[in-house]
Amino acid sequence: MNLRTRSRRLAVAAAAGALVVGSSALAYAATDLSDHGGAQRNHGDKTKTIARALDGGKAENVILLIGDGMGDSEITSARNYEHGAAGKLPGIDALPLTGQYTTYSLGKDGKPDYVPDSAATGTAWATGTKSYDGAISVDVDGKPQATLLELAKKKGLRTGNVSTAEIQDATPAVQVAQVTSRRCYGPVATAAQCPTNALENGGEGSISEQLLDTRPDVTLGGGAATFSEVAAAGRWKGRTLQQQAVERGYQLVDDADSLAKVRSADQRRPLLGLFASGNLAQRWIGPKATEDGGSKPAQRCTENPERTDAQPTLADLTDKAIDLLDEDGRRGKGHGGGKDEGFFLQVEGASIDKADHAANACGQIGELIDLDEAVQVALDYAKKDGNTTVIVTADHAHTSQIVEAGSTTPGYTVNLLTNEDRPMTINYATAEAEGSQQHTGSQLRIAGYGPQAANVVGLTDQTDLFFTISRALGLSKSGRH
Amino acid sequence: MNLRTRSRRLAVAAAAGALVVGSSALAYAATDLSDHGGAQRNHGDKTKTIARALDGGKAENVILLIGDGMGDSEITSARNYEHGAAGKLPGIDALPLTGQYTTYSLGKDGKPDYVPDSAATGTAWATGTKSYDGAISVDVDGKPQATLLELAKKKGLRTGNVSTAEIQDATPAVQVAQVTSRRCYGPVATAAQCPTNALENGGEGSISEQLLDTRPDVTLGGGAATFSEVAAAGRWKGRTLQQQAVERGYQLVDDADSLAKVRSADQRRPLLGLFASGNLAQRWIGPKATEDGGSKPAQRCTENPERTDAQPTLADLTDKAIDLLDEDGRRGKGHGGGKDEGFFLQVEGASIDKADHAANACGQIGELIDLDEAVQVALDYAKKDGNTTVIVTADHAHTSQIVEAGSTTPGYTVNLLTNEDRPMTINYATAEAEGSQQHTGSQLRIAGYGPQAANVVGLTDQTDLFFTISRALGLSKSGRH
Numbered sequence: 017m018n019l020r021t022r023s024r025r026l027a028v029a030a031a032a033g034a035l036v037v038g039s040s041a042l043a044y045a046a047t048d049l050s051d052h053g054g055a056q057r058n059h060g061d062k063t064k065t066i067a068r069a070l071d072g073g074k075a076e077n078v079i080l081l082i083g084d085g086m087g088d089s090e091i092t093s094a095r096n097y098e099h100g101a102a103g104k105l106p107g108i109d110a111l112p113l114t115g116q117y118t119t120y121s122l123g124k125d126g127k128p129d130y131v132p133d134s135a136a137t138g139t140a141w142a143t144g145t146k147s148y149d150g151a152i153s154v155d156v157d158g159k160p161q162a163t164l165l166e167l168a169k170k171k172g173l174r175t176g177n178v179s180t181a182e183i184q185d186a187t188p189a190v191q192v193a194q195v196t197s198r199r200c201y202g203p204v205a206t207a208a209q210c211p212t213n214a215l216e217n218g219g220e221g222s223i224s225e226q227l228l229d230t231r232p233d234v235t236l237g238g239g240a241a242t243f244s245e246v247a248a249a250g251r252w253k254g255r256t257l258q259q260q261a262v263e264r265g266y267q268l269v270d271d272a273d274s275l276a277k278v279r280s281a282d283q284r285r286p287l288l289g290l291f292a293s294g295n296l297a298q299r300w301i302g303p304k305a306t307e308d309g310g311s312k313p314a315q316r317c318t319e320n321p322e323r324t325d326a327q328p329t330l331a332d333l334t335d336k337a338i339d340l341l342d343e344d345g346r347r348g349k350g351h352g353g354g355k356d357e358g359f360f361l362q363v364e365g366a367s368i369d370k371a372d373h374a375a376n377a378c379g380q381i382g383e384l385i386d387l388d389e390a391v392q393v394a395l396d397y398a399k400k401d402g403n404t405t406v407i408v409t410a411d412h413a414h415t416s417q418i419v420e421a422g423s424t425t426p427g428y429t430v431n432l433l434t435n436e437d438r439p440m441t442i443n444y445a446t447a448e449a450e451g452s453q454q455h456t457g458s459q460l461r462i463a464g465y466g467p468q469a470a471n472v473v474g475l476t477d478q479t480d481l482f483f484t485i486s487r488a489l490g491l492s493k494s495g496r497h
Numbered sequence: 498m499n500l501r502t503r504s505r506r507l508a509v510a511a512a513a514g515a516l517v518v519g520s521s522a523l524a525y526a527a528t529d530l531s532d533h534g535g536a537q538r539n540h541g542d543k544t545k546t547i548a549r550a551l552d553g554g555k556a557e558n559v560i561l562l563i564g565d566g567m568g569d570s571e572i573t574s575a576r577n578y579e580h581g582a583a584g585k586l587p588g589i590d591a592l593p594l595t596g597q598y599t600t601y602s603l604g605k606d607g608k609p610d611y612v613p614d615s616a617a618t619g620t621a622w623a624t625g626t627k628s629y630d631g632a633i634s635v636d637v638d639g640k641p642q643a644t645l646l647e648l649a650k651k652k653g654l655r656t657g658n659v660s661t662a663e664i665q666d667a668t669p670a671v672q673v674a675q676v677t678s679r680r681c682y683g684p685v686a687t688a689a690q691c692p693t694n695a696l697e698n699g700g701e702g703s704i705s706e707q708l709l710d711t712r713p714d715v716t717l718g719g720g721a722a723t724f725s726e727v728a729a730a731g732r733w734k735g736r737t738l739q740q741q742a743v744e745r746g747y748q749l750v751d752d753a754d755s756l757a758k759v760r761s762a763d764q765r766r767p768l769l770g771l772f773a774s775g776n777l778a779q780r781w782i783g784p785k786a787t788e789d790g791g792s793k794p795a796q797r798c799t800e801n802p803e804r805t806d807a808q809p810t811l812a813d814l815t816d817k818a819i820d821l822l823d824e825d826g827r828r829g830k831g832h833g834g835g836k837d838e839g840f841f842l843q844v845e846g847a848s849i850d851k852a853d854h855a856a857n858a859c860g861q862i863g864e865l866i867d868l869d870e871a872v873q874v875a876l877d878y879a880k881k882d883g884n885t886t887v888i889v890t891a892d893h894a895h896t897s898q899i900v901e902a903g904s905t906t907p908g909y910t911v912n913l914l915t916n917e918d919r920p921m922t923i924n925y926a927t928a929e930a931e932g933s934q935q936h937t938g939s940q941l942r943i944a945g946y947g948p949q950a951a952n953v954v955g956l957t958d959q960t961d962l963f964f965t966i967s968r969a970l971g972l973s974k975s976g977r978h
Contacts, residue, residue, distance in 0.1 A: 050607040050637040055627045055960045057599075061968055063553030063951040070551075072544030088569060088597060089894070089939040092611075096938070101601035101609035102958070109956045114596045116569060116942055118538075120582035126531040128582035130573075130921050131901050146536045156531040413570070415898070418938030419927050420612050425935070426908035426926040440611050440938075445907040445926030446900050454906070457577070457899030457921075458570040461597055463955075470544040473954065474944075475590045477583070479536045487542055 049102055057104075069112040075405040075467040075488040076358035079338070079394040080141075080164075080481075082187055083108075083387045084134060085369030085380075087413035088461055093377070093442055094384035096418070097317070100436040107391025111408055111463035115473045117480065118459050119412045122146050126156050130457040134369065135198040137411035137478055138190035144482030152186065152223065153194045158212065160194035160220075164482060165232060167491040168360035174282070175232040175359060176337040180296040180330055180383070181366030182239030184223040187411060191362055192235075193226035202245035202257065216249040224257050228264060233281045234340050234361075236333045238292035240270065261288055271326040275333075281340040289333075297323035298367050299386050302378025303430050305444050310422060310429030314439035317378035317432065331389035334363050338397050360489060363390055372414040373452040375444035377430045380416060398466055405466035405488045407481065413458035415446045530583055538585075550593040556886040556948040556969040557839035560819070560875040561622075561645075561962075563668055564589075564868045565615060566850030566861075568894035569942055574858070574923055575865035577899070578798070581917040588872025592889055592944035596954045598961065599940050600893045603627050607637050611938040615850065616679040618892035618959055619671035625963030633667065633704065634675045639693070641675035641701075645963060646713060648972040649841035655763070656713040656840060657818040661777040661811055661864070662847030663720030665704040668892060672843055673716075674707035683726035683738065697730035705738050709745060714762045715821050715842075717814045719773035721751065742769055752807040756814075762821040770814075778804035779848050780867050783859025784911050786925050791903060791910030795920035798859035798913065812870035815844050819878050841970060844871055853895040854933040856925035858911045861897060879947055886947035886969045888962065894939035896927045 049055045083090070095105050104110070121129045121136030129136075133149040140146055143153050143161035153161050165175045179188040184201035200210035206222040213219035220226050224242050227235065243258040252260040261268060269275045269289045281287035302317040303309065328336070341359035365387030371379030391408050398404035419425060419441050427445025434440050446454035462481070464472040468488035471480065485491075530536045564571070576586050585591070602610045602617030610617075614630040621627055624634050624642035634642050646656045660669040665682035681691035687703040694700035701707050705723050708716065724739040733741040742749060750756045750770045762768035783798040784790065809817070822840035846868030852860030872889050879885035900906055900922050908926025915921050927935035943962070945953040949969035952961065966972075 048607065049609065049627050050603055052624070052626045052636070052642065053960065053964065055621070055958045056625075056964060057956060057958045058952055058961045058964065061553055061949065061952060062955075063551050063949070066951040066954050067548065067551050070544050070548050072542055087939070088941070089937065092599070092938055092940045095599075096601075096609070096611055101599060101611060104956070112955055114955050116595060118573070118576075118582060120577075122531055126529065128530065128577070128917060128919055129902070130577055130582060130899050130919070140536070143533070144537075145533045146530050155533070161533065413898075417894075417896070417898075417927065418611050419935050421610070423927075423935065425928060427906070436609060438609055438611070443927055446898065446904075446924055447906060454900050454904065456570065457573055458568070459573045460569070468542065468544070470547040471539055471542060473547050474543075474593055474595050475538060475585070477536045477538045479534065480539045483534065483537060483539065 055102055066112065069465070070470045071467045072470065073467045074490050075403060077401065077404040078485050078488055079361045079363065079398065079404060079406050080485065081363045081387065081391050081394060081406070081408045082365070083368050083384060083410045084187055084364060084366045085372045085412060085414035085455065086384060086387070086410035087456070087458060089417050090368055090372065090380060090384055090414060091461065093416065093418050093440065094381045096440050097381050097432060097434045098385050100434065105388045107388040107395060108408055108463070110395060111406070111465050113465065113469045113473050114461065114463045115476060116459045117409065117462045117476045117478050119478050120457065121149050122156055124148050124156050131455050132412050133455065134186040134411050135190065138187045140478035141481040142190040144479050146479055150197050152198050153190045154196055158196050163191045164485055164491070165191035165360060165362065166230060167486065168489055169232070171489070171491055172357045173359055173489065174341045174357060176234035176341050176361040177232050178333045178337050178362065179237040179364040179366050181237060181364065182294055183227065183235060183237035183290065184239050184242055185366060187364045187366060188237055188362070189223045192230040192232065193223040194220065195223055201239070202242040203248045204245055207248060215247065228257065228261055231283065231286050233283065234287045234337045236289040236337060238290060238295045240290035241293045243290065272328045272332065275328055275336060278340065287340065291327050295367060295370065296327055298371060298379045298383055299323060300378045300382030302432065305375040305377060305428035305430040305442065307428060308424050310419070310424040310431050310441040310443070312431055314431045314433035317382060329389065330363065330365055330386045331393050334390040334393045337361055338393065358489065363394070365390065369414060372416050375428050375449070375453050377416065377432060377442045395465060403467070405464065405469055407462065407464045407469065407472065407485070409462035409481070410460050413456040413460055415444050415453040415456060417443050419443045536583055547593065550946070551951045552948045553951065554948045555971050556884060558841070558882065558885040559966050559969055560842045560844065560879065560885060560887050561966065562868065562872050562875060562887070562889045563843065563845045564849050564865060564891045565668055565845060565847045566853045566893060566895035566936065567846070567865060567868070567891035568937070568939060570898050571849055571853065571861060571865055571895060572942065574897065574899050574921065575862045577921050578862050578913060578915045579866050581915065586869045588869040588876060589889055589944070591876060592887070592946050594946065594950045594954050595942065595944045596957060597940045598890065598943045598957045598959050600959050601938065602630050603637055605629050605637050612936050613893050614936065615667040615892050616671065619668045621959035622962040623671040625960050627960055631678050633679050634671045635677055639677050644672045645966055645972070646672035646841060646843065647711060648967065649970055650713070652970070652972055653838045654840055654970065655822045655838060657715035657822050657842040658713050659814045659818050659843065660718040660845040660847050662718060662845065663776055664708065664716060664718035664771065665720050665723055666847060668845045668847060669718055669843070670704045673711040673713065674704040675701065676704055682720070683723040684729045685726055688729060696728065709738065709742055712764065712767050714764065715768045715818045717770040717818060719771060719776045721771035722774045724771065753809045753813065756809055756817060759821065768821065772808050776848060776851065777808055779852060779860045779864055780804060781859040781863030783913065786856040786858060786909035786911040786923065788909060789905050791900070791905040791912050791922040791924070793912055795912045795914035798863060810870065811844065811846055811867045812874050815871040815874045818842055819874065839970065844875070846871065850895060853897050856909050856930065856934050858897065858913060858923045876946060884948070886945065886950055888943065888945045888950065888953065888966070890943035890962070891941050894937040894941055896925050896934040896937060898924050900924045
């Protein structure tokens with residue numbers, strides 16, 4: 017698999033302003049969209065295809081991919097830009113079973129809050145418990161809730177946690193820690209903002225410290241900065257979290273080369289890859305949305321020079337995580353050295369959200385394309401494996417909307433030139449330019465493949481996803497900590 | 498069935514500012530949303546339920562319900578308002594099979610236009626042909642395309658066309674007419690804006706005139722004004738369209754009482770019910786979205802005094818249309834007087850879109866609840882009948898977004914108090930206040946029940962819907978006129 021090379025090539029072509037003709041572009045160029053039936057996506061009755069996609073059995077592995085802030089509007093603009101309106105996102109659009117789910121969070125009074133944050137939404141699918149904005153796998157009363165990753169580990173499964181964000185950011189954090197505020201990355205913030213969680217107060221520690229305790233086999237993301245903080249109490253008192261990780265047997269890597277050299281990861285030698293001090297660099301940059309951006313000539317996105325080859329792509333990270341989580345299983349089988357336990361892996365494309373907050377259309381689209389490539393990796397593996405469930409969804413909807421090409425609106429607009437050489441205008445209007453564009457409260461697309469994936473069809477809630485994955489992996493029914 | 502009474506009662510309670518506790522509200526009040534699993538919508542594996550919902554066979558009847566402008570954001574805000582975030586829209590949310598579809602239109606050059614209008618989108622599902630904004634069932638070259646309603650009629654099925662808009666508006670028009678511009682309601686506009694379609698130039702006439710020619714068994718909506726226009730040429734020259742309708746055997750009704758008295762409708766005596774000069778009055782009114790509306794105290798929607806009992810609800814119209822389209826079939830069977838031919842019925846909740854354009858949250862939500870009641874009528878019938886496909890979707894996405902409660906944003910916000918006593922702030926920011934809020938380009942939810950409904954699952958295009966319904970009803974494969 018060399019998605020990295022392919023994506024670089026596409027990006028370079030895009031940067032040169034060329035009309036990129038990939039396989040998807042060729043597919044739609046071959047038919048005339050204005051013909052009767054020319055824009056069809058189905059060809060004939062697919063009832064049997066859907067029936068074949070239904071599998072109520074158990075999965076050996078589950079890969080959950082989250083596009084942070086990836087609403088239907090974000091999916092559509094990325095598809096339009098990269099593959100054309102009639103094209104297909106080769107990962108995201110290939111999931112056979114689809115539905116919508118509700119994402120609301122709760123106030124601390126237990127009443128619905130219609131616009132959630134990524135902490136409450138992650139807590140919902142990680143634990144099956146609705147909670148308040150800011151909660152990292154604790155309920156509205158601050159009580160810890162067991163997570164999918166923890167329950168999978170308890171059952172003897174291998175586990176992985178991958179993100180393009182700081183690894184302490186809400187979405188990766190909800191699988192490995194229980195703290196009362198998402199801001200409690202390390203000992204310093206925890207002392208101030210999550211006092212009941214602080215080690216010095218008898219708590220379980222910050223998100224980073226709990227991550228080291230939870231000890232997934234594979235942890236890959238950003239957020240190295242926090243690991244220079246010093247433990248305030250307990251066995252590791254006075255030592256940095258990085259020293260602690262080394263002493264506790266973690267393999268530490270920090271770039272694509274050192275990651276490539278890792279041959280195995282397990283409970284004896286878990287892998288902790290931190291590829292940036294903060295969040296990983298985004299794939300694309302482009303024109304900023306401005307008050308009159310929609311009326312300007314349509315522009316192309318270009319490669320972000322800050323994302324160097326030293327930083328693995330999300331597809332690379334996903335590919336490596338699957339290799340490491342699966343490999344020992346296969347080795348075990350092949351050498352009679354143990355049974356294949358299966359694995360649970362969460363993968364987050366985090367900066368769709370971060371770019372949407374910043375009214376940065378090229379950033380947002382590039383990150384969605386990056387996630388789509390990770391979905392392709394997961395689906396390819398699942399199809400070969402034959403016993404893996406892949407679920408792709410988002411945590412909450414976001415601001416960006418596709419508006420009339422060339423129009424300006426209240427708030428901010430930007431005009432992009434898509435790969436099919438058409439203008440696409442995107443609007444951001446839930447905050448002023450200097451502020452952060454808001455999450456929105458719409459229900460979201462959820463899609464799946466493999467055992468138990470039929471449970472995403474129809475209308476579900478975000479908490480249902482915990483139970484769907486628990487059922488697929490045969491995890492303990494109790495989700496309590 | 499007395500949905501009318503029930504909906505009035507709910508509306509009155511809502512108007513009084515009371516916490517409305519309907520069946521849905523009771524359902525969620527019984528569990529604590531903050532409990533582990535308390536917010537689940539599924540209860541156990543539903544793979545078998547989904548498998549049972551798959552039916553690749555033929556349908557005797559198809560009911561297609563369109564919420565104009567009903568994106569996922571509009572669905573979510575209506576659910577939150579009326580049934581609570583954890584509640585269920587009893588019609589829309591009950592469809593078992595779900596997916597997303599793309600809605601882009603084409604320029605006259607055949608290239609994608611990412612934000613479509615209701616004419617191009619209606620043309621897509623009515624004919625299977627993508628076309629330009631403004632096109633009423635003609636392709637990008639202006640060539641007429643056969644519609645589902647016409648093809649159904651040709652096969653001997655009964656047909657119906659119901660809308661809360663003017664019956665010449667784009668969504669109802671696409672099933673009964675082929676004109677080059679959606680504005681060509683009657684002879685006057687057609688002479689000026691669709692000259693090739695004008696009778697005096699050898700064309701097929703305006704939308705209203707073609708509607709009379711197409712002669713569905715049941716046509717119910719608004720738009721009476723145009724019927725006072727006078728035919729400019731042909732057999733009916735000099736007579737009003739209303740006179741023409743009477744002379745051609747149509748039964749004309751104009752209010753709930755006269756509609757109630759109709760006992761049958763068929764090709765000898767088709768029914769034309771026009772209940773308003775323009776569009777039907779909307780169900781609810783409420784506070785206007787303003788620059789600082791989000792920061793004002795949350796308010797309730799109230800009943801629109803302009804919608805009197807003389808105007809049937811969309812559920813009433815749907816119920817009556819089904820009765821008339823089905824009754825003769827049943828009578829035929831019962832009396833040995835003929836076989837049951839089945840029917841095709843399109844129902845549009847038009848003013849979700851119109852209220853969204855006007856940044857009118859209460860209007861939009863009330864119309865969506867109205868459509869949901871029509872969906873309940875259709876689903877109830879389909880479940881009893883056992884051989885009816887029901888599809889519910891929208892034509893294009895729209896502006897409204899649910900933002901942080903109490904926030905103000907660029908553009909316009911309004912703060913509503915939902916039935917679960919929580920503030921919900923909605924933003925409109927794709928046009929200035931005096932302008933019309935825009936359609937948006939996001940993919941949309943499509944959901945179905947019954948034979949061939951599995952074809953909505955996954956990602957499809959709006960044109961696929963033509964082929965899905967054609968296949969369900971066994972219509973002629975050629976969609977050409």
